[in-house]
Amino acid sequence: MKSATRSESYKVKVGIFVVLGVLILVGGILMVGTLRKTFVNKIDAYAVLDDVNGLTKGSNVWFSGVKVGTVKHVDFVENSKVKVTFGIEESSQRFIKKDANVKVSTDGLIGNTIIVLSGGSPEAEVVEDGYQFRVQKEDSQQDMLKTLQENNKNLLAITADFKELVRGIKGGEGSIGKLLTKDDLYQKVNSTLTGLEAATVNAKATTVALAQFSRNLNTQGNFVNDLMTDKQMYTDLKQTVSTLKETSGNLNQTSTSAKALVSNLQQTTNQIANDRTGTVGVLLHDEKTAANVKSLLRNLESGSAKLDENMEALQHNILFRRYFRKKRQNEEKSDTLTQVTTLGKMP
Template sequence: MMAKRLINNVKLGVFVIAGLLLLILALYMIGRDSNLFGKNFELKVQFENVQGLTAGNNIRYAGIQVGTVKKVKIVSDTLIEVTMLIDEKMKAFIHQTDLVSISTDGLMGNKLLNITPGKDGSPLVKEGDILQVKKVASTEDMMETLNRTNNNIAVISDDIKRTVQRINNSEALWKILEEPTLPAYLKESMAHIREAAGKAADMANDLSAIVNDVKNGKGSLGAILTDTSIAKNLDQAVVKIRSVGDHANELAEELSAMTQGVKNDINNGKGTVNALLKDSLMAMKLQSSLTNIEQATAAFNENMEALKHNFLLRGYFRKLEKQKKKDEAAASVKK
């Protein structure tokens, strides 16, 4: 009986202790979540509007749960001071320039504070420091911007509407667009343009080749432009031309002296020219010679007529006469 009682008592003890342990565990878990155990330090931040933030809301540093809101206190009508309770370990990470913003857990969840890392290299926070607020676009600001955007879009869409209407009302444009042969022509034109461009390119290539040749002294132009010996030759030629000029001068002087001599000879009755011009006997001889030549040619004419009538040559002359008559008859018929 006593042994059984003892066993029962042990069972009861286990039962009660299990219950109490569970209760303590649950309380510890809850307490750990709200930072009741372990070391913490306080930071402060001042907002104009806390948007429903209350004590116990979570605080996150770069997305990690680091503490809870301890107190929300109204300082003045535009200033609300929020005291944050943050894990002591985070002292090594939170800087004085870090920024705090209020956001929402999920779409409709509880409010929470976000601490975003600020500038590197600024000093770490101390107990009771006041952090700066990060300006976050509130819903109202967003709505305002959206409103402006909407107005702009309305104006733009009006303009677009007018433009489209004008395009629609333009007959010429539609004619162009509806012309079925246009694409083919356009295609052809494009082909031609392409061809022309190809040729132009070829030409340009040739030109460049020529220019290169000229540069390198090939061809006549190149020779002219680049050959130094030609210049020398030209120089010599010019010199020769000048000397020729000089000789011509001398020649002219000699000629002038000669004509002067001839004139003097004529006037003084010397030389052949003077004899021709002044000897009357010679003139009579010349006249008789000419008369002789005249008689000789007349005799030749008579000889030729005699030949015509010769039987050997008579056939030919008759044929000529017949042909002449035929031509005259044809001409009269035409008339």
């Protein structure tokens, strides 16, 4: 029984010594890694910040992604600000300029808090021991978390609106909902699209026809092509247009003269129609005078007929028959002579 107890005690002691040995080994490795640059020459610089976001002594200092030093002191100063003093290796000093900026960042998204040096122009002076860097404000993890929370709220609101929109569409609300749920509206839209397609085909055919028409116009020998390229034809056409303009002006003058003549005739007609004392006015308005004129004309016509009968009777009278026969013979001779003269003049 005592032997078993001693054996268990011995095992416990061995286990304790093993654990202590492992811890001492790990601590030694970490210490060697941390103190590896303990004896490297450094210069001290500092920056005064409003918030260091958990920065502690021993935190790394980075420049262009390379570790160039560590934080030495984190102290409060006036106005609740924090002074961070850090060392910079002399081997990296010549690359860091006085116009560089300091900001507090993290090693990764949720890593350790570090100091980051950034910027600096080539023509600026190199930093010196005791130099104070300018501070560049950077969003902290809390600020990023707040931003993420706001984005989550906005995303939830957008999701809720989208769900409401989908519910309305499924219920047949709005143009899209009606289009998806009502067959008659779909048929109308489909018919409209078919009409648009036909109109597109017609427009394409019209475009082709216009292109062919344009090519025909540009064909040599075409009137329009000759008109555009033949200077003489253009000059002749210009003269023709000028002549047409002149003719149009003459026609306008003739039309004006005709209008004046018609106006004068109308005025004269009105005067004749309204003048009852003149000859024409008396004939137009005095029925008695008109009747007398008609009777006179009938008498003249009757006298002329009787005169023709008397002349016919004289021609058959034995006393005047020889006279009229000789007159007819003279007329026949005169006609024959005229015909002969005409025939002689013909070629």
